[in-house]
Structures are given as structure tokens and as C-alpha cells.
Amino acid sequence: MPNHPSPPGSASPAVSRRALLTGTAAAAGIGLTGCGSVAGGLSDKTRVKQWNLLAGADGAVMTEMHDNFSAEHPDIDLEATTFGWGTPFYTRLVMGASGGNASDIATIHLSRLKSVSPATLLDPITLDELKAHGLDPADFPEKIWEKCFVDDELYALPIDTHALVNYYNKELCAQIGVLDAEGRLIETSGVEAYFDILRAAKEITGQYGTSLDTLGGWRQFWAWYRQADGEMTFTDDDYEMDDDKALAAIEVMYKMSEEGLCPQFADGGQCAANFENAASAFVQVGNWEINRFKLFGGDNPEWFSMTEMPDFFGNRRTQGDCHSYVLPRHNSWDPEVRDATIEYAAWMLQHSFRWGEGGGHTPAYLPVTDGTDYQALQPNAEYSGVVENVQFDPDAWFSGSAARLFDETGGIFNQVYGLQMTPEDALAEIKSRIETLLALPNPVD
Amino acid sequence: MTVNTEAPAAAPAAMTRPPTPNGAKKKQWAGLWFVLPFAAFYALFLVWPTFLGLYYSFTDKSLTGRPASWVGLENWAEAFGDERAWAALGNTAEFTLYSTPPLVILAIALALLVNRARKLGWFLRMAFFAPFVVPVSVVTMIWIWIYQPDGGLLNHYLQLLGIQDAAAPTLWLQDKNTAMWSVVITTVWWTMGFNFLLYLAALQTIDPNVYEASSIDGASWWRQLWHITLPLLKRTTALVIVLQLIASLRIFDQMYLMTGGGPDRATEVAIHYIYISGFEGYRIGYASALSYVLFILILIISIFQFRLFSRKED
Amino acid sequence: MTAVQETQTAAPSARPVVRRRRLRKPSVGAVIVYAASAALAVLWLLPLLWALSTSFKVETEASLGQDIHWIPQDWSLEGYRTLFERGDHLTWMINSTIVSTIVTVLTLVLCVSAAYGFSRFEFPGKRIIFGAIIAGLMVPGQALIIPLFDLVNDLHLAGTYWGLALPQVVAPVMVFILKRFFDAIPKDYEEAAKLDGAGHLRVLWNVILPLSGPIMAAVGIFTFIGSWNNFLWPLLVATDPSMMTLPVGLGVVSGGYGLFYAQNMAAAILGALPLLIIFLIFQKQIVKGVAGVGLK
Structure with a gap:
């Protein structure tokens, strides 16, 4: 299923291993x-x-x-x-x-x-x-x-x-000069400060600064929206959200892609590959890619490290489940x-x-x-601090990992990354999708 | 989509001419016993679900199995006002519009060619028809890979030919503007062979004398094609188009496997939306109402098909 | 139409086309025609050839971003080997064979019997039953998936071979095709047999069926292909991978094949192979069957 957000990796060697035949x-x-x-x-x-x-x-x-x-x-x-x-x-x-x-x-x-x-x-x-x-x-x-x-x-x-975290290529980061004395990524505050790092990274990689799963945009959105203390609550036929904060979160995506700091399209697998091939110095995906990256390093499993999501709007909250x-x-x-x-x-x-x-x-x-x-x-x-900063999805029958809200907004965010939709249009589209979902009779209870 | 050919000529013939030979056939119960097993299956797996679906369309039955209640015409009202449903029908129509011409024109062109290259007949027939027997998931596996934006076969050659800029590869299946075409191309490759065989068979029944007569009159190949061959293929073309219409209304497999209906629902078709409403969204009642809307559309086209071909029989 | 599958049928009583051989001098035009059609045929086969070539590569050569080689630089059966080690491909192949065989055998038995009943007997309710089956030709199977799924669940047939096969058996169109063919068989043969004291079943078995070889073959082959390639219905009812048919298993579980391209294409080739072989064996019948649709 190519068009679903494909977070936890995308390659699986083992499927139904025991479904063996006796001839x-x-x-x-x-x-x-x-x-x-x-x-x-x-x-x-x-x-x-x-x-x-x-x-x-x-x-x-x-x-x-x-x-x-x-x-x-x-x-x-x-x-x-x-x-x-x-x-x-x-x-x-x-x-x-x-x-x-x-x-x-x-x-x-x-x-x-x-x-x-x-x-x-x-x-x-x-x-x-x-x-x-x-x-x-x-x-x-x-x-x-x-x-x-x-x-x-x-x-x-x-x-x-589990949650979204920020992986970084140690060598590239050292070149950019964003590691502290202990070799850890420095903490930044605000979108621009982090974008500066990405710009520097882009110079070095020649391609991107970071790589994000453009099909799984809900995760990034929710992390940033929650960093800004955005709330989203649903009742039977109504909802509340903070448009300004949502717009700010979506603008991060658009600007990042517009400036070429991240790919316009990349699924989970491609993100990981970009990071491995040093096409990007960072990748903001789930903690689940750790094993893949370790394996990629071969003799040098510590070629990368990982930390919490960068602070864009005042804290390092992240989306998780x-x-x-x-x-x-x-x-x-x-x-x-x-x-x-x-x-x-x-x-x-x-x-x-x-x-x-x-x-x-x-x-x-x-x-x-x-x-x-x-x-x-x-x-x-x-990245142990991540557990305290994890933000669970809003509570509604159509919400949650890979649920309809996640899926449908994911398609919209994908277009934002693809620069085919402006943040304003995307927000309007998200709100209209939410309204449609709310109008549906709840089939669960 | 599998091309669906219901031997449309055979059916109306049987209908319009009930068996009457030997005039005085006695009423025999034995006949009922022969018919009964099929009739039982037919009643259980076709007639009963048809009514069951109608009943469900008036309830809020859920896939989760929680108790259902009668909601009257609510589902129907919602279905007619459902933009997403209309969009899905629109996409279905778009698919039909894009796929039918190449499926007709390519099939005719290749049949004309193969009809003249008879010594290669066996190989050519095999080459053009073989994809048709390949399971849909295999077809889509191969084509998804060919369409890969980064390093896929198609983009590779387009870049080699200088048609495409390597820095801006076409995202065949992920771009709204190309996704439907990509599915259409795959479908044409997959199913064209069936139409091709239909045309080839039709061509081979044309009496060569027809051409010889016109050759004497000095008609060019083009004139022969326009004035003799194509008119003689009219009936086959009508058949192909009607079959294509019906098959297109039922399209699901390729979209489900290649694009999942995306990007942004650009390739979401009718059956897929029914699947989404009923199975992904648990709304059996609503999906039943949607099914009935589609059902009625297909019925209209089928009736059209019936009329078309029963007239031909007369 | 069957309830859920779209059958690819053929009106089978196509008259063999008598072709007249015309002597033509090899002209420039003919050379162009041959060259063009051969080139197009090869072009048409490229996707399959590409899959075949990839399936014999090692993963590193097969993966994206590598140079494109049509002939593997490093021949390998690795893709096929892993596939067989995993075993599920074989499971699906066997499931497909079982389901398609049930569907084909039952379709033949039920439809032949019904067609014979309609062709040779008058009985109470015949017109009504026949009329109902005519109407069934116009019921689109795909529009019935929702209630049919529910029905099969209620019958506790979900995830069984019967649940997969039975709803595909209802093929009114096959009844028509067979009935038409039976109608055309002269009654004289049967009269003789009946005089010898043969019952109806004997007549069907000893007189009608031997005369119906080609049509039975056509109906059987097309039912088999249709059932083998059916995707939507098995997608719904074969929930566990151990019960999936080949197209569904490849489509649904293969999501997990991920980036293993050689293995992926090996699966594609093995998935395509059974019907390609059937097609090559029965090419004549299939071509005639398809042609029959157009000629009637």
C-alpha cells in the first residue's frame, strides 16, 4: 500500500515466517x-x-x-x-x-x-x-x-x-559545528535557530538539511502544535482548535520544504535512506529506526546519535503512542x-x-x-526525556495512530511539503475534513 | 479490473427465444431437480444479499456488530449529498474516459498489424494477450516499481532521452496530475490484449474479396481502412466500449494496490469508496446505500447493453 | 456474472474462422509490418522481462539507484530461495489452486445441470426461475460485497475455503452459454438413448457431455482464470495469511517485502507463472473463446 504513511520503517524481511507448508x-x-x-x-x-x-x-x-x-x-x-x-x-x-x-x-x-x-x-x-x-x-x-x-x-x-525523535549524523554535525563539548547536538530555541542549522547542513550535504516523512505529517504537526500549547478537543458535533498555532506549525513544513531544507516527498523508508546516505544530516522520525541505523553503521554503529525533537515553540514536546x-x-x-x-x-x-x-x-x-x-x-x-514530553493524539473515534484524522491530514500535509498547497489552504482543508468527520455518525458506540 | 464479457450476445438470444422445439414437451419435475442446485446457490449468494443490502441501507448497521437500528432514508439522503461519493464517481468516469480510447484504438491498430503479419501470429498473440492472465497484484507490483520516482525504469529512460530533468523526477503515482494516468497506462497494458483478440477475430472473418474488389477500383490502404475495415468493426467496437464501461464502473483492484486512492483521493473510485465506508469506516448501512446507487448506475448501462445487442440479434 | 467475481467468459460456439491464404510477394510494406509488430510485441513484454531479469539479480544490483542492466551482472537465485524459505508464497499458490478448483468444478456441475434442465424440460416455475436468473446477469457482484461479507460471516464461513469459493460459483452467464449450446444439439441422439432405456442423468452424461467438450473446456478455463485472478472477494474474506489466495497475499502481505526488489520480482514472476503456463497450454481454446464473444 504505497500511499499510506509508512512510519515504522518500510522494509520487513520477516513476514509470516512460520506459515510453512508441509508439502x-x-x-x-x-x-x-x-x-x-x-x-x-x-x-x-x-x-x-x-x-x-x-x-x-x-x-x-x-x-x-x-x-x-x-x-x-x-x-x-x-x-x-x-x-x-x-x-x-x-x-x-x-x-x-x-x-x-x-x-x-x-x-x-x-x-x-x-x-x-x-x-x-x-x-x-x-x-x-x-x-x-x-x-x-x-x-x-x-x-x-x-x-x-x-x-x-x-x-x-x-x-x-514510542515517539518522534531527532537523529543526527555526528560527523556532519561536527563539521557544521553544532556539537557541544560532549559531542551532543546543541539545544536550540525557536524555528529560525534550527533552520540555521539545517541551512548549514544543506551546504555540506549538497541536498537536504533534514528529512521528514512527508506522508506522516500528522506526527510532526501534532508535535509542533502541542509545543505551542495548541489544544484540540472534540465533542459530539463540535470541536475546538487554535488556528494561529496550527498555522504556525504548518508553516514550518512549508518553509522547510520551500527552502529545500527537507525533501518535498519522502516516505519513512526514503527518509531513513536519505539519512544513511548523508543526503541529510538529520532525520526526524520515530525512535524505531534506531536499529536500522545501527546496522547501517556496520563497524561504527555510533555514527549517529539521537535526541529529543528540537524546541520550536518553547519546549521539546513530541508526538507519540x-x-x-x-x-x-x-x-x-x-x-x-x-x-x-x-x-x-x-x-x-x-x-x-x-x-x-x-x-x-x-x-x-x-x-x-x-x-x-x-x-x-x-x-x-x-532521549529518555522524550517519555515525559510525549503527546498522545486527541481523543475521538477517528483519531489516533493511522486513524482517519491521521490519514486524511497526512494527505494534506504531504501536499504542503510538496508545495502544492499553501499553509492557509491546508488549514482550511484540515478544518473541513474535521467537520466532515464530526458529521459522520459515530460507528463505534 | 478484469474485462468482463458476459457473452452479451448469447444472453439476449436465449431470452428472446425461449426453447420451444419439439413443441409438446411434457411438464417434467425432473427438470426442476436439474435446475434446483444452481437455483439454491443463486438464491443464497445473489438474490438474498441483494435484498439484505437493500435492508441494510435503511439501518445504521455497523461492522463492529453493535445493535443496528432503523434510520429510514438517512443513509440515502447522505449518499446523494456526499461530495466524496460524487468525487469517487467522477474519478471513475475520468478513468473510463482516459482508458477507453487507448483500449479501443491500440487494440484495433495492433490487430490490424498482426492480421497482416500472420507468420508471427502465435508470438504476437501471446505477447499482447499474456499480461491479461497475470494476476492484478503482480501487475501492480511490477508497475509500481517501474514508476518509482527515484531510479525507476520509466524515469530512468525519460531522463536518458532528455525528456525529463533528473533533478525533478516525475512522481508518477504520488502526483495528483499523473496518478490517474499512471493507473490507466498500467490498465491498458494489462487488459488491452483481450480487446485485441476480439478485433483480431473480427478482422479474420472479413472476406478478403471485399478488399480485392476495391483494390481494383484503386482504393488506397487508408480508404480501405476508413470505408471498409472500420465500418465492419463497428459491432465489435460497440461491444468493447460497453464492456469497458461496465468494467470501469467496477474498477477497484489497481487503485487499491497502486495508489490506495490517493494522492489526496485523486484516484479514489466508486467501489473503493464503498470499501472505505463499509470496511475501513465500519458503516455497513451507509456503504449499502452507496452500493445501491452504483448498482442502479450499472443496471442502467447493462440494460442499455442488453438493448443494444438484442437489437443486433434481430 | 458470478456474485463477486468478474468472469472472463466467452461465448464458446464460435465457428472456426476459415482463413484464406493469400500469396503475397514479400514487399517493403510487409517487412515494415513484420518489423513493427515484432518491435511492439517486445515492447509490450518489457515489463514482464524487466521483472524476470530483476528476479535473477542479487539485491544490491536490483535496488533502486543502481545502473539499469537488462542482463543481470551477477546471476542469482537468491530471490527465489528466500521466497521458498518464507513458505507463504507456496501456501498462497496452493490456496489459489484449491479455491479455483472448487469454483471451477462446482460451476461446471451446477451450470451444466441447470442448463440441461432449462434446455430439455418443461417444469412448473421454469419461466419464473429463468427470468430471475436473467435478471441476475445485471446484478453487479462488486455492489454486493457488503451484504455478502456479512452473510458469509453469519454462516461462519469467513476465512474458510468454502467462504472463499462458494460466492464465486453463482455464474448465470455460464448457464446461458451452456443452455444455448445444448439447445443446438439435435434431439435425435437422446431419443435413441432413451429408447435404450437411459435415464436423464445417463443421457446428460453419455450423450450431451461428450458432444460438449470444447464448450466445457472454454467455460472451465475462463472460470478458473477468473477465480484465480479474483482479488476483491478474497481480500475481504481471507483474513489470515494462511488462507489467502495468491493475488491477495502478494498484494496485502507483500507490503512487508519492502525494499527487497529481487525477491519482490521473483514473487511477481512466480505469481504470474501458473496462469501463463495454463494460457500457453490452452492458447487455442482461450483465443477461440475470446473471439467467440465478438463473433456472436
Whole structure:
């Protein structure tokens, strides 16, 4: 799906790795029984199907963790599948769950929990189950834990917090002279101060200063809008937003692109590539690209570092979200599968140090983040402040990562970067899209 | 889109001439038993959903499965006032407008050529028709890659030929102005072969004597083409155009796979919007009403098609 | 039309075209015609050839931004190997084969039976049923996806081979084509068989079907191609990758293939191969089938 914002990377080597065939014998034998597929049907292991939207570097880390999990659980056959990030994934989840036919467990963004209609499409998780697998509510940050409940039922298990961060090429930054004595990127204040750095970077790279995912513009918009203390609230048929602050945020995009400080079009993969090829000295994408960049460095994984988003409007707030596990609704649960599913989720959380180290995310499981290992982790420590500065998307059924607000405004921001739309027109278009969304009957509750 | 050919000639013929041979056929229940299995499937998977959809269009049924309630004509009113729906129909029309001429003209031109290069017939037929049997996702995978702005095959050669400035590569699928054309080009490449075969077959039924007579009169090749060949291909052309119209109204696959309806909905077509409303937006009731609007449009064109071809039969 | 798929059909009773060979002296014009058509044919095949060439490259050579080589500098089967290691491609291929086979067999059985019933019998309700099926020709399958999806969910068929196949089986147009063909078979043959005491099924099996080889082949091949290439319906009901057909798996899950171009194109080539082979084998029937549409 080329036209969806493609944040977490765009390359995924591992897709449905375990959907292996036992040969044509299987095709002849099973299949026509009405249920089940030819794949995996012959195994006597407990099969747990997992769907995720984690491609790219995240996908690689998750795959590695899955391999470890499988090695420790020879009786569980974990079958993980990665779908196109965003709408394709959520549509598949909802369509599958509506027929009781989705996976056993899936990863979603916590901001999307309400939008997938938990009461009808998800199965709640009981605290007893969690305890049986060694998890305790006290192991999670309270603010996040509360977001996992809908109507007093627990529907989600948070995996991490992730956010937009600012990566910088150490060598290029040294040339520009924007590193401090300890080799860290200096802090700036205000748009112009940062643009000056980008201009200097552009001189050196010959192409761009920074690179941003032009299809995922909502993230950048929300970060900057929130830096300016912009509020966005929705009621049943009305909304409030601060036009001036929104316009200021959109103008940043337009000016940056107009001056050639960033590409007019780049998806997540291209952004990362620009950064790697030194076509840009910075890249403002999610913390999830950390592993990709480390790998790119080969013998020199520390060729780059990362810090919080630059201060444009008075602080360093950024947009972010939490990956979480949910259980799509089942027509009926096989108790063994259910048990294996919770075991899988618990194991993944308990081993989420690797998720933080490799994926750059901040694990939600406190015993991991509070551990000394994690505290000593670099460069994760350099952007640890991000967690306090994370701004979650506004609360509405059409809002959240890859939800309609995100998607539709993303198309508009893409045109702003492409200089095909002025900031004023873009703001008007965004407001009109919001009004259209508000006018829609809420299909979730 | 797969080109849809419902053997339109066959259908009306069967309709207008009910089987009456052997006059005194007795009423036999046996016939019912032969027809029943098909009729049962037909009732379950075609008739029933048709009515079910109509019913849903009067409710606010949601994909989430929460209880639905009757909303009367609300969905219908919304559908008729929905700018996005009209825009999607407009895009569908735009696609039809762009794709039909090349699908007709190219097919005729290639058929004329191949008809004269008979010794290569097998190879040429294969070359032009082969893309038609390739699954749509394979077609789009290949073309998305060809269209890649940076280093894709198309831009590479355009730059080599000096038509394109390397600093400003065309964003084929990401630019509002080129996205629809890009999908059209892919579609023409994919489905032209079917029309090409139709024309080739039609050409091969033309009696060569017709040309010989006019050659004696000294008619040039162009005159022959305009005054003999093309008029004789009229019927095939009418068929191709009607089939193209119907197929275009149902277009979905290429847009879904290549552009996702973008950029900025520039390639969002009718079925895609139904899919978006119903499955991405969970609004089964509303999507049902939208489906019915489209349904009626297709019905009108189908009836037109029926009339066109039953007249031909007479 | 079937409920959801668009079939590519052919009115099959096309008369073979009698071509008259004309002797032509090889002229400049003829040379131009041959050269032009050969050039165009090669041009038309370029996208497929490009995919084929890329599929045999190593990833570094295949990736964007490299110089364009039509002949791989470093031949490699790496793309194909990774594909088979992942295994899902094979799963989808098998799923497609299963679904298309169910659809084709059921379509043939149901439509032949119904066409025979309509062609040879008078029975109560015949006109009504026949009329209803005529009307079905005009119902666009794509406009039914919403209620059909719901129906298949309610029947608990979502994500099963039956859910994938059954809604594609309803093909009124095939009933018409077959009925027309059966109508044209003289009754004399059957009368003889009936005198020998054959029942209706025997007549159908021993008399009608042997005379219907070409049309059955045409209906069968086109149903198979149509079902194999159907995208929208399997996209809706095959939720889990283990149940996807080839076009859907490649389209939906391949998003994750990302930047692995050689592997991507290997998948494309393998995805195109089965039907290309079928096309090459049945070229004559297919060409005749398509031609039949235009000639009737």
C-alpha cells in the first residue's frame, strides 16, 4: 500500500515466517473440511496466531524475540504476520474480528483502542490470567495502564512508549559545528535557530538539511502544535482548535520544504535512506529506526546519535503512542490457545529490554525500564526525556495512530511539503475534513 | 479490473427465444431437480444479499456488530449529498474516459498489424494477450516499481532521452496530475490484449474479396481502412466500449494496490469508496446505500447493453 | 456474472474462422509490418522481462539507484530461495489452486445441470426461475460485497475455503452459454438413448457431455482464470495469511517485502507463472473463446 504513511520503517524481511507448508500432501489431505488452512494444520503444537503492524527495524527485533520465545516454548507454534502499517492493518483486524476470525493476539496503538470497538470486537483480559503468568498491574506506568481499560474491562497490555525523535549524523554535525563539548547536538530555541542549522547542513550535504516523512505529517504537526500549547478537543458535533498555532506549525513544513531544507516527498523508508546516505544530516522520525541505523553503521554503529525533537515553540514536546497487545474477539477460545496466548504476551513484556534496546522504544513494563541494564543503555538514555514530553493524539473515534484524522491530514500535509498547497489552504482543508468527520455518525458506540 | 464479457450476445438470444422445439414437451419435475442446485446457490449468494443490502441501507448497521437500528432514508439522503461519493464517481468516469480510447484504438491498430503479419501470429498473440492472465497484484507490483520516482525504469529512460530533468523526477503515482494516468497506462497494458483478440477475430472473418474488389477500383490502404475495415468493426467496437464501461464502473483492484486512492483521493473510485465506508469506516448501512446507487448506475448501462445487442440479434 | 467475481467468459460456439491464404510477394510494406509488430510485441513484454531479469539479480544490483542492466551482472537465485524459505508464497499458490478448483468444478456441475434442465424440460416455475436468473446477469457482484461479507460471516464461513469459493460459483452467464449450446444439439441422439432405456442423468452424461467438450473446456478455463485472478472477494474474506489466495497475499502481505526488489520480482514472476503456463497450454481454446464473444 504505497500511499499510506509508512512510519515504522518500510522494509520487513520477516513476514509470516512460520506459515510453512508441509508439502502438497497437506493440500490433498486437509482444506476441504471447511475450517483451517493447509498451512500449519498438521502440527500438534498449540498454534498462536499473532498479527502485527511492525515492519522495518521493529519487525526485525520482534522476529528475533519471537525466535527466542519459540526456543523456550517448543510446545507453542507462534505464527506471526506483518500487515501494511496503518489502515490496511486495522481494517483487517476489524474485518477479521467481526467474523470471529482474526488472530489470537494482535498489536495495536493504544490510541486506537476505542476505535476498534472493544466491547464487540475484542475479548477482555482478566487480572487473574495476568497474575497466573506473572504480571501485575503495578508493573505498568499508571497513566498508560488506565488507558488500557474501556468500561472497566481490561482490553490491552501496553508494550512500550514510542515517539518522534531527532537523529543526527555526528560527523556532519561536527563539521557544521553544532556539537557541544560532549559531542551532543546543541539545544536550540525557536524555528529560525534550527533552520540555521539545517541551512548549514544543506551546504555540506549538497541536498537536504533534514528529512521528514512527508506522508506522516500528522506526527510532526501534532508535535509542533502541542509545543505551542495548541489544544484540540472534540465533542459530539463540535470541536475546538487554535488556528494561529496550527498555522504556525504548518508553516514550518512549508518553509522547510520551500527552502529545500527537507525533501518535498519522502516516505519513512526514503527518509531513513536519505539519512544513511548523508543526503541529510538529520532525520526526524520515530525512535524505531534506531536499529536500522545501527546496522547501517556496520563497524561504527555510533555514527549517529539521537535526541529529543528540537524546541520550536518553547519546549521539546513530541508526538507519540504506545504499542499494545489486544485479543481480537473469538467465537470460542480453545483454553490451551488462550493460555498460550497470554503466556506469549507476558513473556514478550518481561523480555522487552530487547525491544527497548533494538527498537528504541521505551518499554512499558517497569521492571525492565527500572532495571540497571536499561538505565545504562545508549543512546536511549540521551532521549529518555522524550517519555515525559510525549503527546498522545486527541481523543475521538477517528483519531489516533493511522486513524482517519491521521490519514486524511497526512494527505494534506504531504501536499504542503510538496508545495502544492499553501499553509492557509491546508488549514482550511484540515478544518473541513474535521467537520466532515464530526458529521459522520459515530460507528463505534 | 478484469474485462468482463458476459457473452452479451448469447444472453439476449436465449431470452428472446425461449426453447420451444419439439413443441409438446411434457411438464417434467425432473427438470426442476436439474435446475434446483444452481437455483439454491443463486438464491443464497445473489438474490438474498441483494435484498439484505437493500435492508441494510435503511439501518445504521455497523461492522463492529453493535445493535443496528432503523434510520429510514438517512443513509440515502447522505449518499446523494456526499461530495466524496460524487468525487469517487467522477474519478471513475475520468478513468473510463482516459482508458477507453487507448483500449479501443491500440487494440484495433495492433490487430490490424498482426492480421497482416500472420507468420508471427502465435508470438504476437501471446505477447499482447499474456499480461491479461497475470494476476492484478503482480501487475501492480511490477508497475509500481517501474514508476518509482527515484531510479525507476520509466524515469530512468525519460531522463536518458532528455525528456525529463533528473533533478525533478516525475512522481508518477504520488502526483495528483499523473496518478490517474499512471493507473490507466498500467490498465491498458494489462487488459488491452483481450480487446485485441476480439478485433483480431473480427478482422479474420472479413472476406478478403471485399478488399480485392476495391483494390481494383484503386482504393488506397487508408480508404480501405476508413470505408471498409472500420465500418465492419463497428459491432465489435460497440461491444468493447460497453464492456469497458461496465468494467470501469467496477474498477477497484489497481487503485487499491497502486495508489490506495490517493494522492489526496485523486484516484479514489466508486467501489473503493464503498470499501472505505463499509470496511475501513465500519458503516455497513451507509456503504449499502452507496452500493445501491452504483448498482442502479450499472443496471442502467447493462440494460442499455442488453438493448443494444438484442437489437443486433434481430 | 458470478456474485463477486468478474468472469472472463466467452461465448464458446464460435465457428472456426476459415482463413484464406493469400500469396503475397514479400514487399517493403510487409517487412515494415513484420518489423513493427515484432518491435511492439517486445515492447509490450518489457515489463514482464524487466521483472524476470530483476528476479535473477542479487539485491544490491536490483535496488533502486543502481545502473539499469537488462542482463543481470551477477546471476542469482537468491530471490527465489528466500521466497521458498518464507513458505507463504507456496501456501498462497496452493490456496489459489484449491479455491479455483472448487469454483471451477462446482460451476461446471451446477451450470451444466441447470442448463440441461432449462434446455430439455418443461417444469412448473421454469419461466419464473429463468427470468430471475436473467435478471441476475445485471446484478453487479462488486455492489454486493457488503451484504455478502456479512452473510458469509453469519454462516461462519469467513476465512474458510468454502467462504472463499462458494460466492464465486453463482455464474448465470455460464448457464446461458451452456443452455444455448445444448439447445443446438439435435434431439435425435437422446431419443435413441432413451429408447435404450437411459435415464436423464445417463443421457446428460453419455450423450450431451461428450458432444460438449470444447464448450466445457472454454467455460472451465475462463472460470478458473477468473477465480484465480479474483482479488476483491478474497481480500475481504481471507483474513489470515494462511488462507489467502495468491493475488491477495502478494498484494496485502507483500507490503512487508519492502525494499527487497529481487525477491519482490521473483514473487511477481512466480505469481504470474501458473496462469501463463495454463494460457500457453490452452492458447487455442482461450483465443477461440475470446473471439467467440465478438463473433456472436
